[in-house]
Amino acid sequence: MKRRRVAVREAAVAAPPAVRGGPAGRVLVALALFAIIGPFLWILTASFKYQIAIYSGQFPFTPTLSNYADVLFGRRSDFAGNIANSVVVAVASTLAVLIVGTLAAYSLRRFRWPAWVSAGFLGWTLLFHMVPVLTLIGPWYIAFRQLDLYDTRIALVLTHVTINLPMTVWLMSAFFREIPPEIEEAARVDGCTPLEAFLRVVLPLAIPGLIAAGILAFIFSWNEFPIALSLTSRQTATVPVAIARFAQQYETQHAQMAAASVISTIPAVLLMFLGQRFIVRGLTLGAVK
């Protein structure tokens, strides 16, 4: 049933338009696509140029992999370690937020919590989601120092789970809403406990939701900058922090910065092509309903 709904949605995108656009519309779309793709192509070519070729602006140029080699294997670069940090933090925080967020969403939707609990919880997540994360960084810094967790991946995982929890709870809550309670009631009649009904009946139906929430949580954790900048030093710095360091040094290392930036976009590009329908669903769900 779930599958059919998604299929219908995809068909709608490919459907012929109600009103065929005129030439002005096509020109606008072409311009927009050029404006969006252009900068990506520019930084991609820059990443394959020697620094000197970037400075002289010569074209055509001799392509080189030296920037990538410098960034990934150079003796003065920690970038391989930064990638490892980012992967560990993004994977761990994604798994954790999926577990915590899915349980919370299910609990709020299915068990009759008093209004002040559910409204209070959802209202608080909404407020927290709207407030710039930098407002909480001061107390986090103090707390993690006191716990001896400053400059550890654990601190990053915990904070990333927290910032991704609101989105995960709303997304999963919206997905659970579409699963009729009768299905669980039938499972209960057949002798399932509430926990079994959740694990064996409801969760498999919510897999598209888990994928959508998981992809977004992973990407947001991978991209996250201000917390990583404030709560890490050299040891546990993530990819965005490393890129900022390339840009901030006295002599900006443009070529390396370009190569590191290109590497940092790989997960987004891959997930974009593998999971576009989940991403679109996830990004528009909260907004459209």
Add this chain to the structure above:
Amino acid sequence: MQDALTTLLLSALANRTFRYWSLLPAVLLFVALTLYPLVNLVRMSVSTIEFAQGVEIWRFTPRANFAQLLADDALRPALVNTLVFVVVSVTIEMLIGLALAIAVAGLARGKTWARTAMILPILVPPVAIGSMWKLMYNYDFGIFNQALVALGAAPVNWLGSTSLALASVIVVDIWHWVPFVFLILFAAVEGLPVDLIEAARVDGATRWQIVWRIMIPLLRPAIVVAFLFRTILAFKVFDEVFLLTSGGPGTATELINLHLYKVFFEQNQLGYGALLSLAVIAAIVAFLLVAQRVTVAVRAS
């Protein structure tokens, strides 16, 4: 035997208390990492916190912190710049995003491809976007100045001149977030009742009439939602600007979040930073309350 019994008891317990422990982790996390920090923020905002050999020393200095709030020279430009940034970038993003949503929906082919390309800026790291544009804006070899010089014009100092820097930063934000507005409004356009538009077409309405008189009025709720989302997210801007200008030259692109970061981690003023943080949170809450009223009013009309 004993193990089996333990397992049985444990699973019975897990089942009986499922309702409670399913919500517990989320609540604990929020209490520990948002509610407790918020309380701590209040405590910090009336204190001066210093580190002596790694040991925190707290002093109660509410008056000094408030005095600093009034004497902070960078605060005024930060507030003004943030306001200009939010109003200008969100307005332009809404206009371009709406036009693009309608234009892409009118394409006969290639809608999915257009959408794929549009989503990319939302998903790549904002820091990468910052470094991308930092290269393109570069005075000596950036693409814009290369083009200007090729056309015989003088190069422009996009990020380094006081009068242009904020506009340059706003352009990057527009590039970054038009796709988000597009995505929400495109979904809404695709969801419009086809028969209504078809009927208007049969009655002889032109394309422009259909867009202005039928589509845009019907899209109004989605437009309001996209506008509110963008406005609130625009206040959170930090990453790209940190890379592009870090607030400079002078205070030309200083934004409230950059200022917060500097107060906390460059000036090491945790107490005053906490006071500023509380002020920002209060402003956001006030905005949300107004926004909620507006949404209710729009829904009602």
